[in-house]
Structures are given as structure tokens and as C-alpha cells.
Amino acid sequence: MLTLSKKRKEDAARRANNSLSSPQTSDNSKRASVRDMLLNKEVPEMDVNLPSSCTVDFEDPNKLHSFKLIVTPEEGYWRGGRFVFSIHVPEEYNIVPPTVKCLTRIWHPNISEDGNICLSILREHSVDGTGWAPTRRMKDVAWGLSFLFSDLLNFDDPLNIEAAEHYQRNRSDFEAKVRHYVERYAKS
Amino acid sequence: MSDSQVIMKDETCSTANGKSGSMESTKQDAEVKPFTLKKWNIVAMWSWDVDCDTCAICRVQVMDACLRCQTENKQEECVVVWGECNHSFHNCCMSLWVKQNNRCPLCQQEWMVQRIGK
Ligand SMILES: [Zn+2]
Ligand SMILES: [Zn+2]
Ligand SMILES: [Zn+2]
Numbered sequence: 001m002l003t004l005s006k007k008r009k010e011d012a013a014r015r016a017n018n019s020l021s022s023p024q025t026s027d028n029s030k031r032a033s034v035r036d037m038l039l040n041k042e043v044p045e046m047d048v049n050l051p052s053s054c055t056v057d058f059e060d061p062n063k064l065h066s067f068k069l070i071v072t073p074e075e076g077y078w079r080g081g082r083f084v085f086s087i088h089v090p091e092e093y094n095i096v097p098p099t100v101k102c103l104t105r106i107w108h109p110n111i112s113e114d115g116n117i118c119l120s121i122l123r124e125h126s127v128d129g130t131g132w133a134p135t136r137r138m139k140d141v142a143w144g145l146s147f148l149f150s151d152l153l154n155f156d157d158p159l160n161i162e163a164a165e166h167y168q169r170n171r172s173d174f175e176a177k178v179r180h181y182v183e184r185y186a187k188s
Numbered sequence: 189m190s191d192s193q194v195i196m197k198d199e200t201c202s203t204a205n206g207k208s209g210s211m212e213s214t215k216q217d218a219e220v221k222p223f224t225l226k227k228w229n230i231v232a233m234w235s236w237d238v239d240c241d242t243c244a245i246c247r248v249q250v251m252d253a254c255l256r257c258q259t260e261n262k263q264e265e266c267v268v269v270w271g272e273c274n275h276s277f278h279n280c281c282m283s284l285w286v287k288q289n290n291r292c293p294l295c296q297q298e299w300m301v302q303r304i305g306k
Contacts, residue, residue, distance in 0.1 A: 034246065034255045041247070094245065095284045125289065129296035134245040134285055 035093040039064040039138070046139040051146040065089035068103075069142055073149040077178045078106070081186030085117075085145055089138075097122050097132035098141055105185040107178045109158040109167065110148055118159035119144050119152065244294050245281035251306075254278035272300040279304055 032040075043064045050056065057068040069085045084103040090096055100122055102115040110118045121144050123131035144152065158164030167174040242248065246255035253266035257280060269279040275294045277285075282299070290299050 032259065034259060037255055037259070038247070095288055129291060131289070133289075133293040134281075135293045 033091060035065060035089060035091055038094055039089060042138040045137065046142050049139045049142075051143055053149075054142055054146050056142075065093070069145060071146050071149065073146075076149050076153070077175055078108070078149050078182060078186070081106075081182040082188050083149075083186055087141070094134040094136070096124055097136070098138070100141070100145065105181060107160075107163050107166075107174075107181045108148070108153075109155050109160055109164040110153065112160050116159060117145075117148070118154075118157070119148060241276065243277045243281055244275075245277055245285055248278070250276050250278060254280045256280055267304055267306055269304045270302045271297075272302050273297045274302070 047056065053072055053074055055070045055072075057070060058064070059067070066086075066088050069087055071083045071085065073079050073081065073083075082104070083106060086101045086103055087098050088100075089098045100117055100119075102111050102117055105113060105115075107113075120126070120130040121132055121136055121140060125131065147153075155164045155167050163174070166177065241250050243250050243254060248255050248258070250268045252258075253263035257263055257266040257278075267279045268276055269282050270276045271292050273292050273295050275292050285293060286299055291297060292299050
């Protein structure tokens with residue numbers, strides 16, 4: 001977190017210097033996009049409001065639109081696992097939601113084994129009012145993902161139907177499989 | 189981190205800063221001259237919690253040009269749209285959003301334009 005904000009500060013300073021020496025914008029990019037300007041505010045806000053089970057990892061601090069959110073649930077079926085989500089914020093943000101994939105293989109009713117996620121606020125089109133809205137921010141996305149392991153865990157509206165049925169059929173067997181996946185894929 | 193937090197406060201109409209600042213100076217005034225109690229009332233009447241007409245989509249005040257028009261230098265063309273629900277946004281911002289979902293992002297009612305203007 002500190003490194004990120006420090007890096008951003010340095011970048012800002014560098015950009016200021018650049019614009020002094022060369023009035024036209026730098027070669028590699030056009031003007032800051034609306035998305036980037038929104039993220040300039042939302043990412044620091046997310047940083048300071050992150051749930052205790054989460055960390056963020058920016059491979060390139062100049063690209064606030066592409067990062068990883070790591071959730072390590074402290075309790076529940078997936079406790080002790082380390083689940084990595086890749087978050088990509090499209091150019092049309094915040095009219096459209098970020099796209100999120102779970103990179104860690106997981107046995108979960110709302111996350112498919114190939115990493116697709118069923119979380120209402122990430123839904124681009126929704127008939128009711130539960131989907132994405134531009135009033136949402138990146139911190140809501142982080143909280144939403146972390147809640148998939150607790151409050152938003154939903155066996156009644158599953159994406160991985162097999163996992164949900166597994167739970168209904170035999171809870172302890174479901175839990176055993178969850179733990180097996182955690183040990184095998186979510187430890188690092 | 190601290191500089192970004194300042195930016196965030198700006199966005200939320202600098203609630204915290206504004207409040208503590210004005211309260212403090214009034215309190216000091218009151219200690220010196222008890223009869224400036226009137227001033228307390230005035231400060232208290234500035235309801236800092238009211239929605240300060242910020243566009244919920246781009247988070248710039250609706251009376252200023254939206255974020256998009258600011259970056260594209262089209263400040264002059266940027267107007268405000270009011271819905272039947274009385275929520276207001278930049279017309280630019282709202283016209284992008286209704287293509288996605290024809291509801292007010294704040295109250296989820298179906299979006300019906302009441303008025304467009306400045
Ligand atoms: Zn706007
Ligand atoms: Zn505009
Ligand atoms: Zn409304």
C-alpha cells in the first residue's frame with residue numbers, strides 16, 4: 001500500500017516535470033481517460049478501506065486498471081486459502097463494471113472451476129436494481145468479492161451447480177472437497 | 189496516501205474539513221465573546237450532509253462540466269439533465285448510462301427526463 005502510493009507520488013512528480021520540459025503530452029499515451037481519473041480516486045479509497053482478509057497487488061503501478069485482489073478468508077469453509085482474483089477495469093468504466101476472474105481453482109457455488117464469478121454488482125445488465133451501477137466504486141467490488149466467502153455465499157442461486165448440489169446432498173463431503181481444493185490449489 | 193485522501197475529501201464536499209474548521213473558529217470566538225452565540229446557529233445551519241449536487245456518475249458537480257467534457261475540452265457543451273425522480277446528472281454521463289440500463293443510478297426508478305438545461 002505504501003509502496004503503491006509512494007510510486008504514484010513519484011510518477012506524479014515525474015509527469016509534472018515532463019510537462020514542464022515538453023508542453024505536448026508524452027508520446028506513449030493520450031490524455032488521461034475518464035476511467036483513469038476515476039481510478040486515481042477510487043484506488044486509494046479502496047486501499048484504505050480494504051477488508052482485513054484482502055490485499056491488492058499492482059504489477060504495474062502505472063496501470064491502475066489491472067491488478068490482483070488476494071482474499072485469504074479468516075473463517076468459513078475456505079479459511080486459510082489464498083484466492084487470487086484478477087481485476088480488469090475496461091476503458092468504459094464506470095458505465096460498465098470491472099471484469100473479474102478467480103485465478104485460483106476453487107470449489108464454490110458462486111465461482112466456477114474455470115474462474116467465472118457470480119456476484120450481482122459485477123453484472124453488466126440487470127433487470128432489477130442489483131447489478132452494476134456507476135454509483136459503485138472499486139472498494140465495493142473488493143468488499144463484494146471478500147463477502148463471497150461469508151455473507152454473500154449463496155447456495156440457492158449457484159453458478160457451479162454441481163458444488164451447490166454437493167452441499168445440499170452431503171455437507172461434510174462438500175466441506176471435505178473444499179478443504180482438499182484449498183490444500184491443493186490455494187496454498188502458496 | 190495522505191494527498192489522495194485529501195482528494196477524496198474534496199469529492200465528498202470536504203465534509204470533515206469544512207465542519208471542524210468552522211466549528212473550531214466559532215468556538216474560539218465564543219470563548220472570547222460569549223454573545224457571538226448567533227454565529228453558532230449559522231454554522232449549524234450549513235447542513236454539510238446534504239447532497240451537494242454532485243453527478244453520481246462522474247462525481248463532478250453538475251454545475252461544472254463532466255469529467256469527460258473536461259478531458260475533451262468541451263466544457264461549453266456540457267449540460268445538466270433532471271429526471272422525473274428529481275435526481276440530476278450531467279446529460280453526457282446519463283446518456284451513456286441509459287444505454288446500459290434505463291434506470292436512475294441513485295433511486296433505481298425508470299429514467300424519465302424532466303428537463304435538460306444549465
Ligand atoms: Zn457527470
Ligand atoms: Zn459533459
Ligand atoms: Zn433518481
